[in-house]
Amino acid sequence: MFLTISTTGTPERPATDLGFLLHKHPDNVQAFSTSHGTAHVLYPEASAERCTAALLLEVDPVALVRSGKGKGRGGAPDAALAQYVNDRPYAASSLLAVAIGSVFSSALHGKCKARPERAARPMPLRIEVPAVPARGGAELVRRLFAPLGWTTVKADPVPLDEQFPEWGDSRYVRLVLEGELRLSDALRHLYVLLPVLDDAKHYWVSADEVDKLLRAGEGWLPTHPEQKLITSRYLARRWSLTRSAMERLELVRLADTDDTDVADIDNAVEEVPDEASGGEHAEEKPEAKGDEKPVLLAAARRAAIVAALTAAGAGRVLDLGCGQGQLVQELLKDPRFTEVVGVDVSMRALTVAARRIGIDRMGERQASRVTLLQGSLAYTDKRLKGYDAAVLSEVIEHVDLPRLPALVHAVFGAARPRTVLVTTPNVEYNVRWETLPAGQVRHGDHRFEWTRTEFRKWAGEVAELHGYTVEFVPVGPDDPEVGPPTQMAVFTLTDPHHAQSPKEAKAA
Structure with a gap:
């Protein structure tokens, strides 16, 4: 298997900077x-x-097959001979x-302490791979790479046998890519x-492959015209994983195209058009009484949640x-909360959350109190069992009604915390x-x-x-006619050993 990466340079920006970016010295093998x-x-x-x-x-x-690493789903063919005679x-x-991903890990993630400015900028690149299996032919290769900024995408079919041209072409192509791209983007492609x-993959595709796909596809996969095909094939056509990945990609796409933040999609504050309070996505500020300063609704909501958790004795x-x-x-x-776990479907949101709370700056004792987990609330997760309380703050309204029972089962039926708080507009x-406007919801994703x-x-x-x-x-503010802007339900577990009947399980 062979891959070459070439670049050109000038005396001011020598091409040998490629060695710094790849973290591999040009003078060494x-x-x-x-x-x-x-x-x-x-x-x-x-x-x-x-x-x-x-x-x-x-x-x-041979070693690949004998070690079992060639038997992943979509990997080595079933025929015994094909396991040993293969490409x-x-x-x-x-x-x-x-x-x-292993040898060029730092370059893949865009890290280069020696030449950070080079890693952050596009550079002229030419990538060649002599033999690429292409199930879909040269046209599929172009459909996959052309939308990513490559100015040249060549996929020359490799004949089955040059001595017998009548046999036609094989399923392999010689791939050549040229363009001005960041090296990290090229490697992620x-x-x-x-x-x-x-x-096909040479190993079993498990749930963590979804995270790998979203990390490598950040910035280009959510808007790629062949997103569905890429996701399905990368995840070895495993339907449940593909569905999960597509849902998460859609959240990212909505955030980017709507020019809103991921938090607005995943856990939005109640937003209304309000020119006086800061524009289209400003939070509503309840009117102040007397000399009191107006309180943001989001802040009031957090205060109500903290009060309810404190009353419930949740740690x-x-x-x-x-x-x-x-x-x-x-x-x-609040030191009364001895362990706080944040869960979100969006890796981007979790990255921002980690930066917001300053995890990397915390002392060991404080850091031990907080954990951030990536996960979908539509599926049961054994990591969420055994907690005193769970909060669903401005979450349920972002879930399609037919999928809401799945979230309910994951939280109330599987995780079963002693207290559950749910807020919604x-x-x-x-x-x-x-x-x-009349009839319009407060947020486009509701x-x-x-x-x-x-x-x-x-x-x-x-x-x-x-x-x-x-x-x-x-x-x-609890309006006497229309009620408060946010409503909160406080659920308390009364029957820890409650077992669902078949009818209830089916309903869940």
Whole structure:
């Protein structure tokens, strides 16, 4: 398996800077052990004008099969002979992608202490891979790479046998990519798309592959026209993983195209058009009484949540759909909350949350109190069991109604904390915002907004189904006609051993 990366330079920006970016010195030939063979890095040419780095991967196909690493879903063929007589050592596939991720890890993530400015800027690149299996042909190769900024995408078919042209072309192409891109972007494209073109992986695809895909696809996959095909093939056509990845990619796409933050999608504050309070996405500020300063509704909501958790005697708390970590940050201020876990579907939001609460600056004792986890609330998660309380603050209205029972089961049926707090907009209060058009929800991603009666009916059914009692608390000014802007339900577990009947399980 062979890959070359070439660039050109000037005396001011020599091409040999490629060695700094790849963290591999041009004067050395280096070898690296991988789980499936040996990777060699060498430089056929290295001058200020032009530099080429080559990655040569030696794979032992027999050892690969015998170790079981060639038997992943979508990997080695079932035929016994094909396990030993195959293209694994020669054609670029997931084996080469894994080698890229291992040998060029720092470059893949855009890290370079010696030349940070070079790592952050596009540079002229030419990438060549002599043999790439392409299930879909040269046209698919162009559809995958052309939208990513490559000015030249060549996929020349390799004939089955040059001596017998009548046999036609094989499923392999010689790939050449040229363009001005950041090296990290180019490597991430290869990392994802090489196994996609092969439509196979040499290892079993598990749930953590979704995270790998989203990290490598950040900045380009959410808007790629072949997103669905890429996601499905990369995840070995495992439907449940593909669905999870597509949902998360859609959240990122919405955040980017709407020019809103991920927190607005995953755990939005109640937002209304209000020119007086800061523009289209400003938080509503309840009117102050007398000389009192107006209180942001989001801040009032966090205060109500903290008060309810304190009253419940909760020490270990889950913030489900934590967004950018505003509530997590608030809870960490109170030593009564001994453990705070933020959970969100968006890795981008969790990154912002970590920065907001300053995890990297915390002392060991404080850092031990907080954990940030990536996860979807539509699925049960054993990591969420055993906590005193869980908070769903401005989350349920972002879930499609047919999928809401899955979230309910994951939280109330599987995790089963002693206390669950749920806040959601009160649609009746919307009439008090003159700048919010009639019939319009407060946020573009809201799937629904409930009246007080609708919310109480839903909450009562959830409590009865899962062995909880429920009380309701107004958040914000409680208007005598339309109620508060935010409604909060406080669920308390009364039957820890509540077992669902078959009918209840089916309903969940």
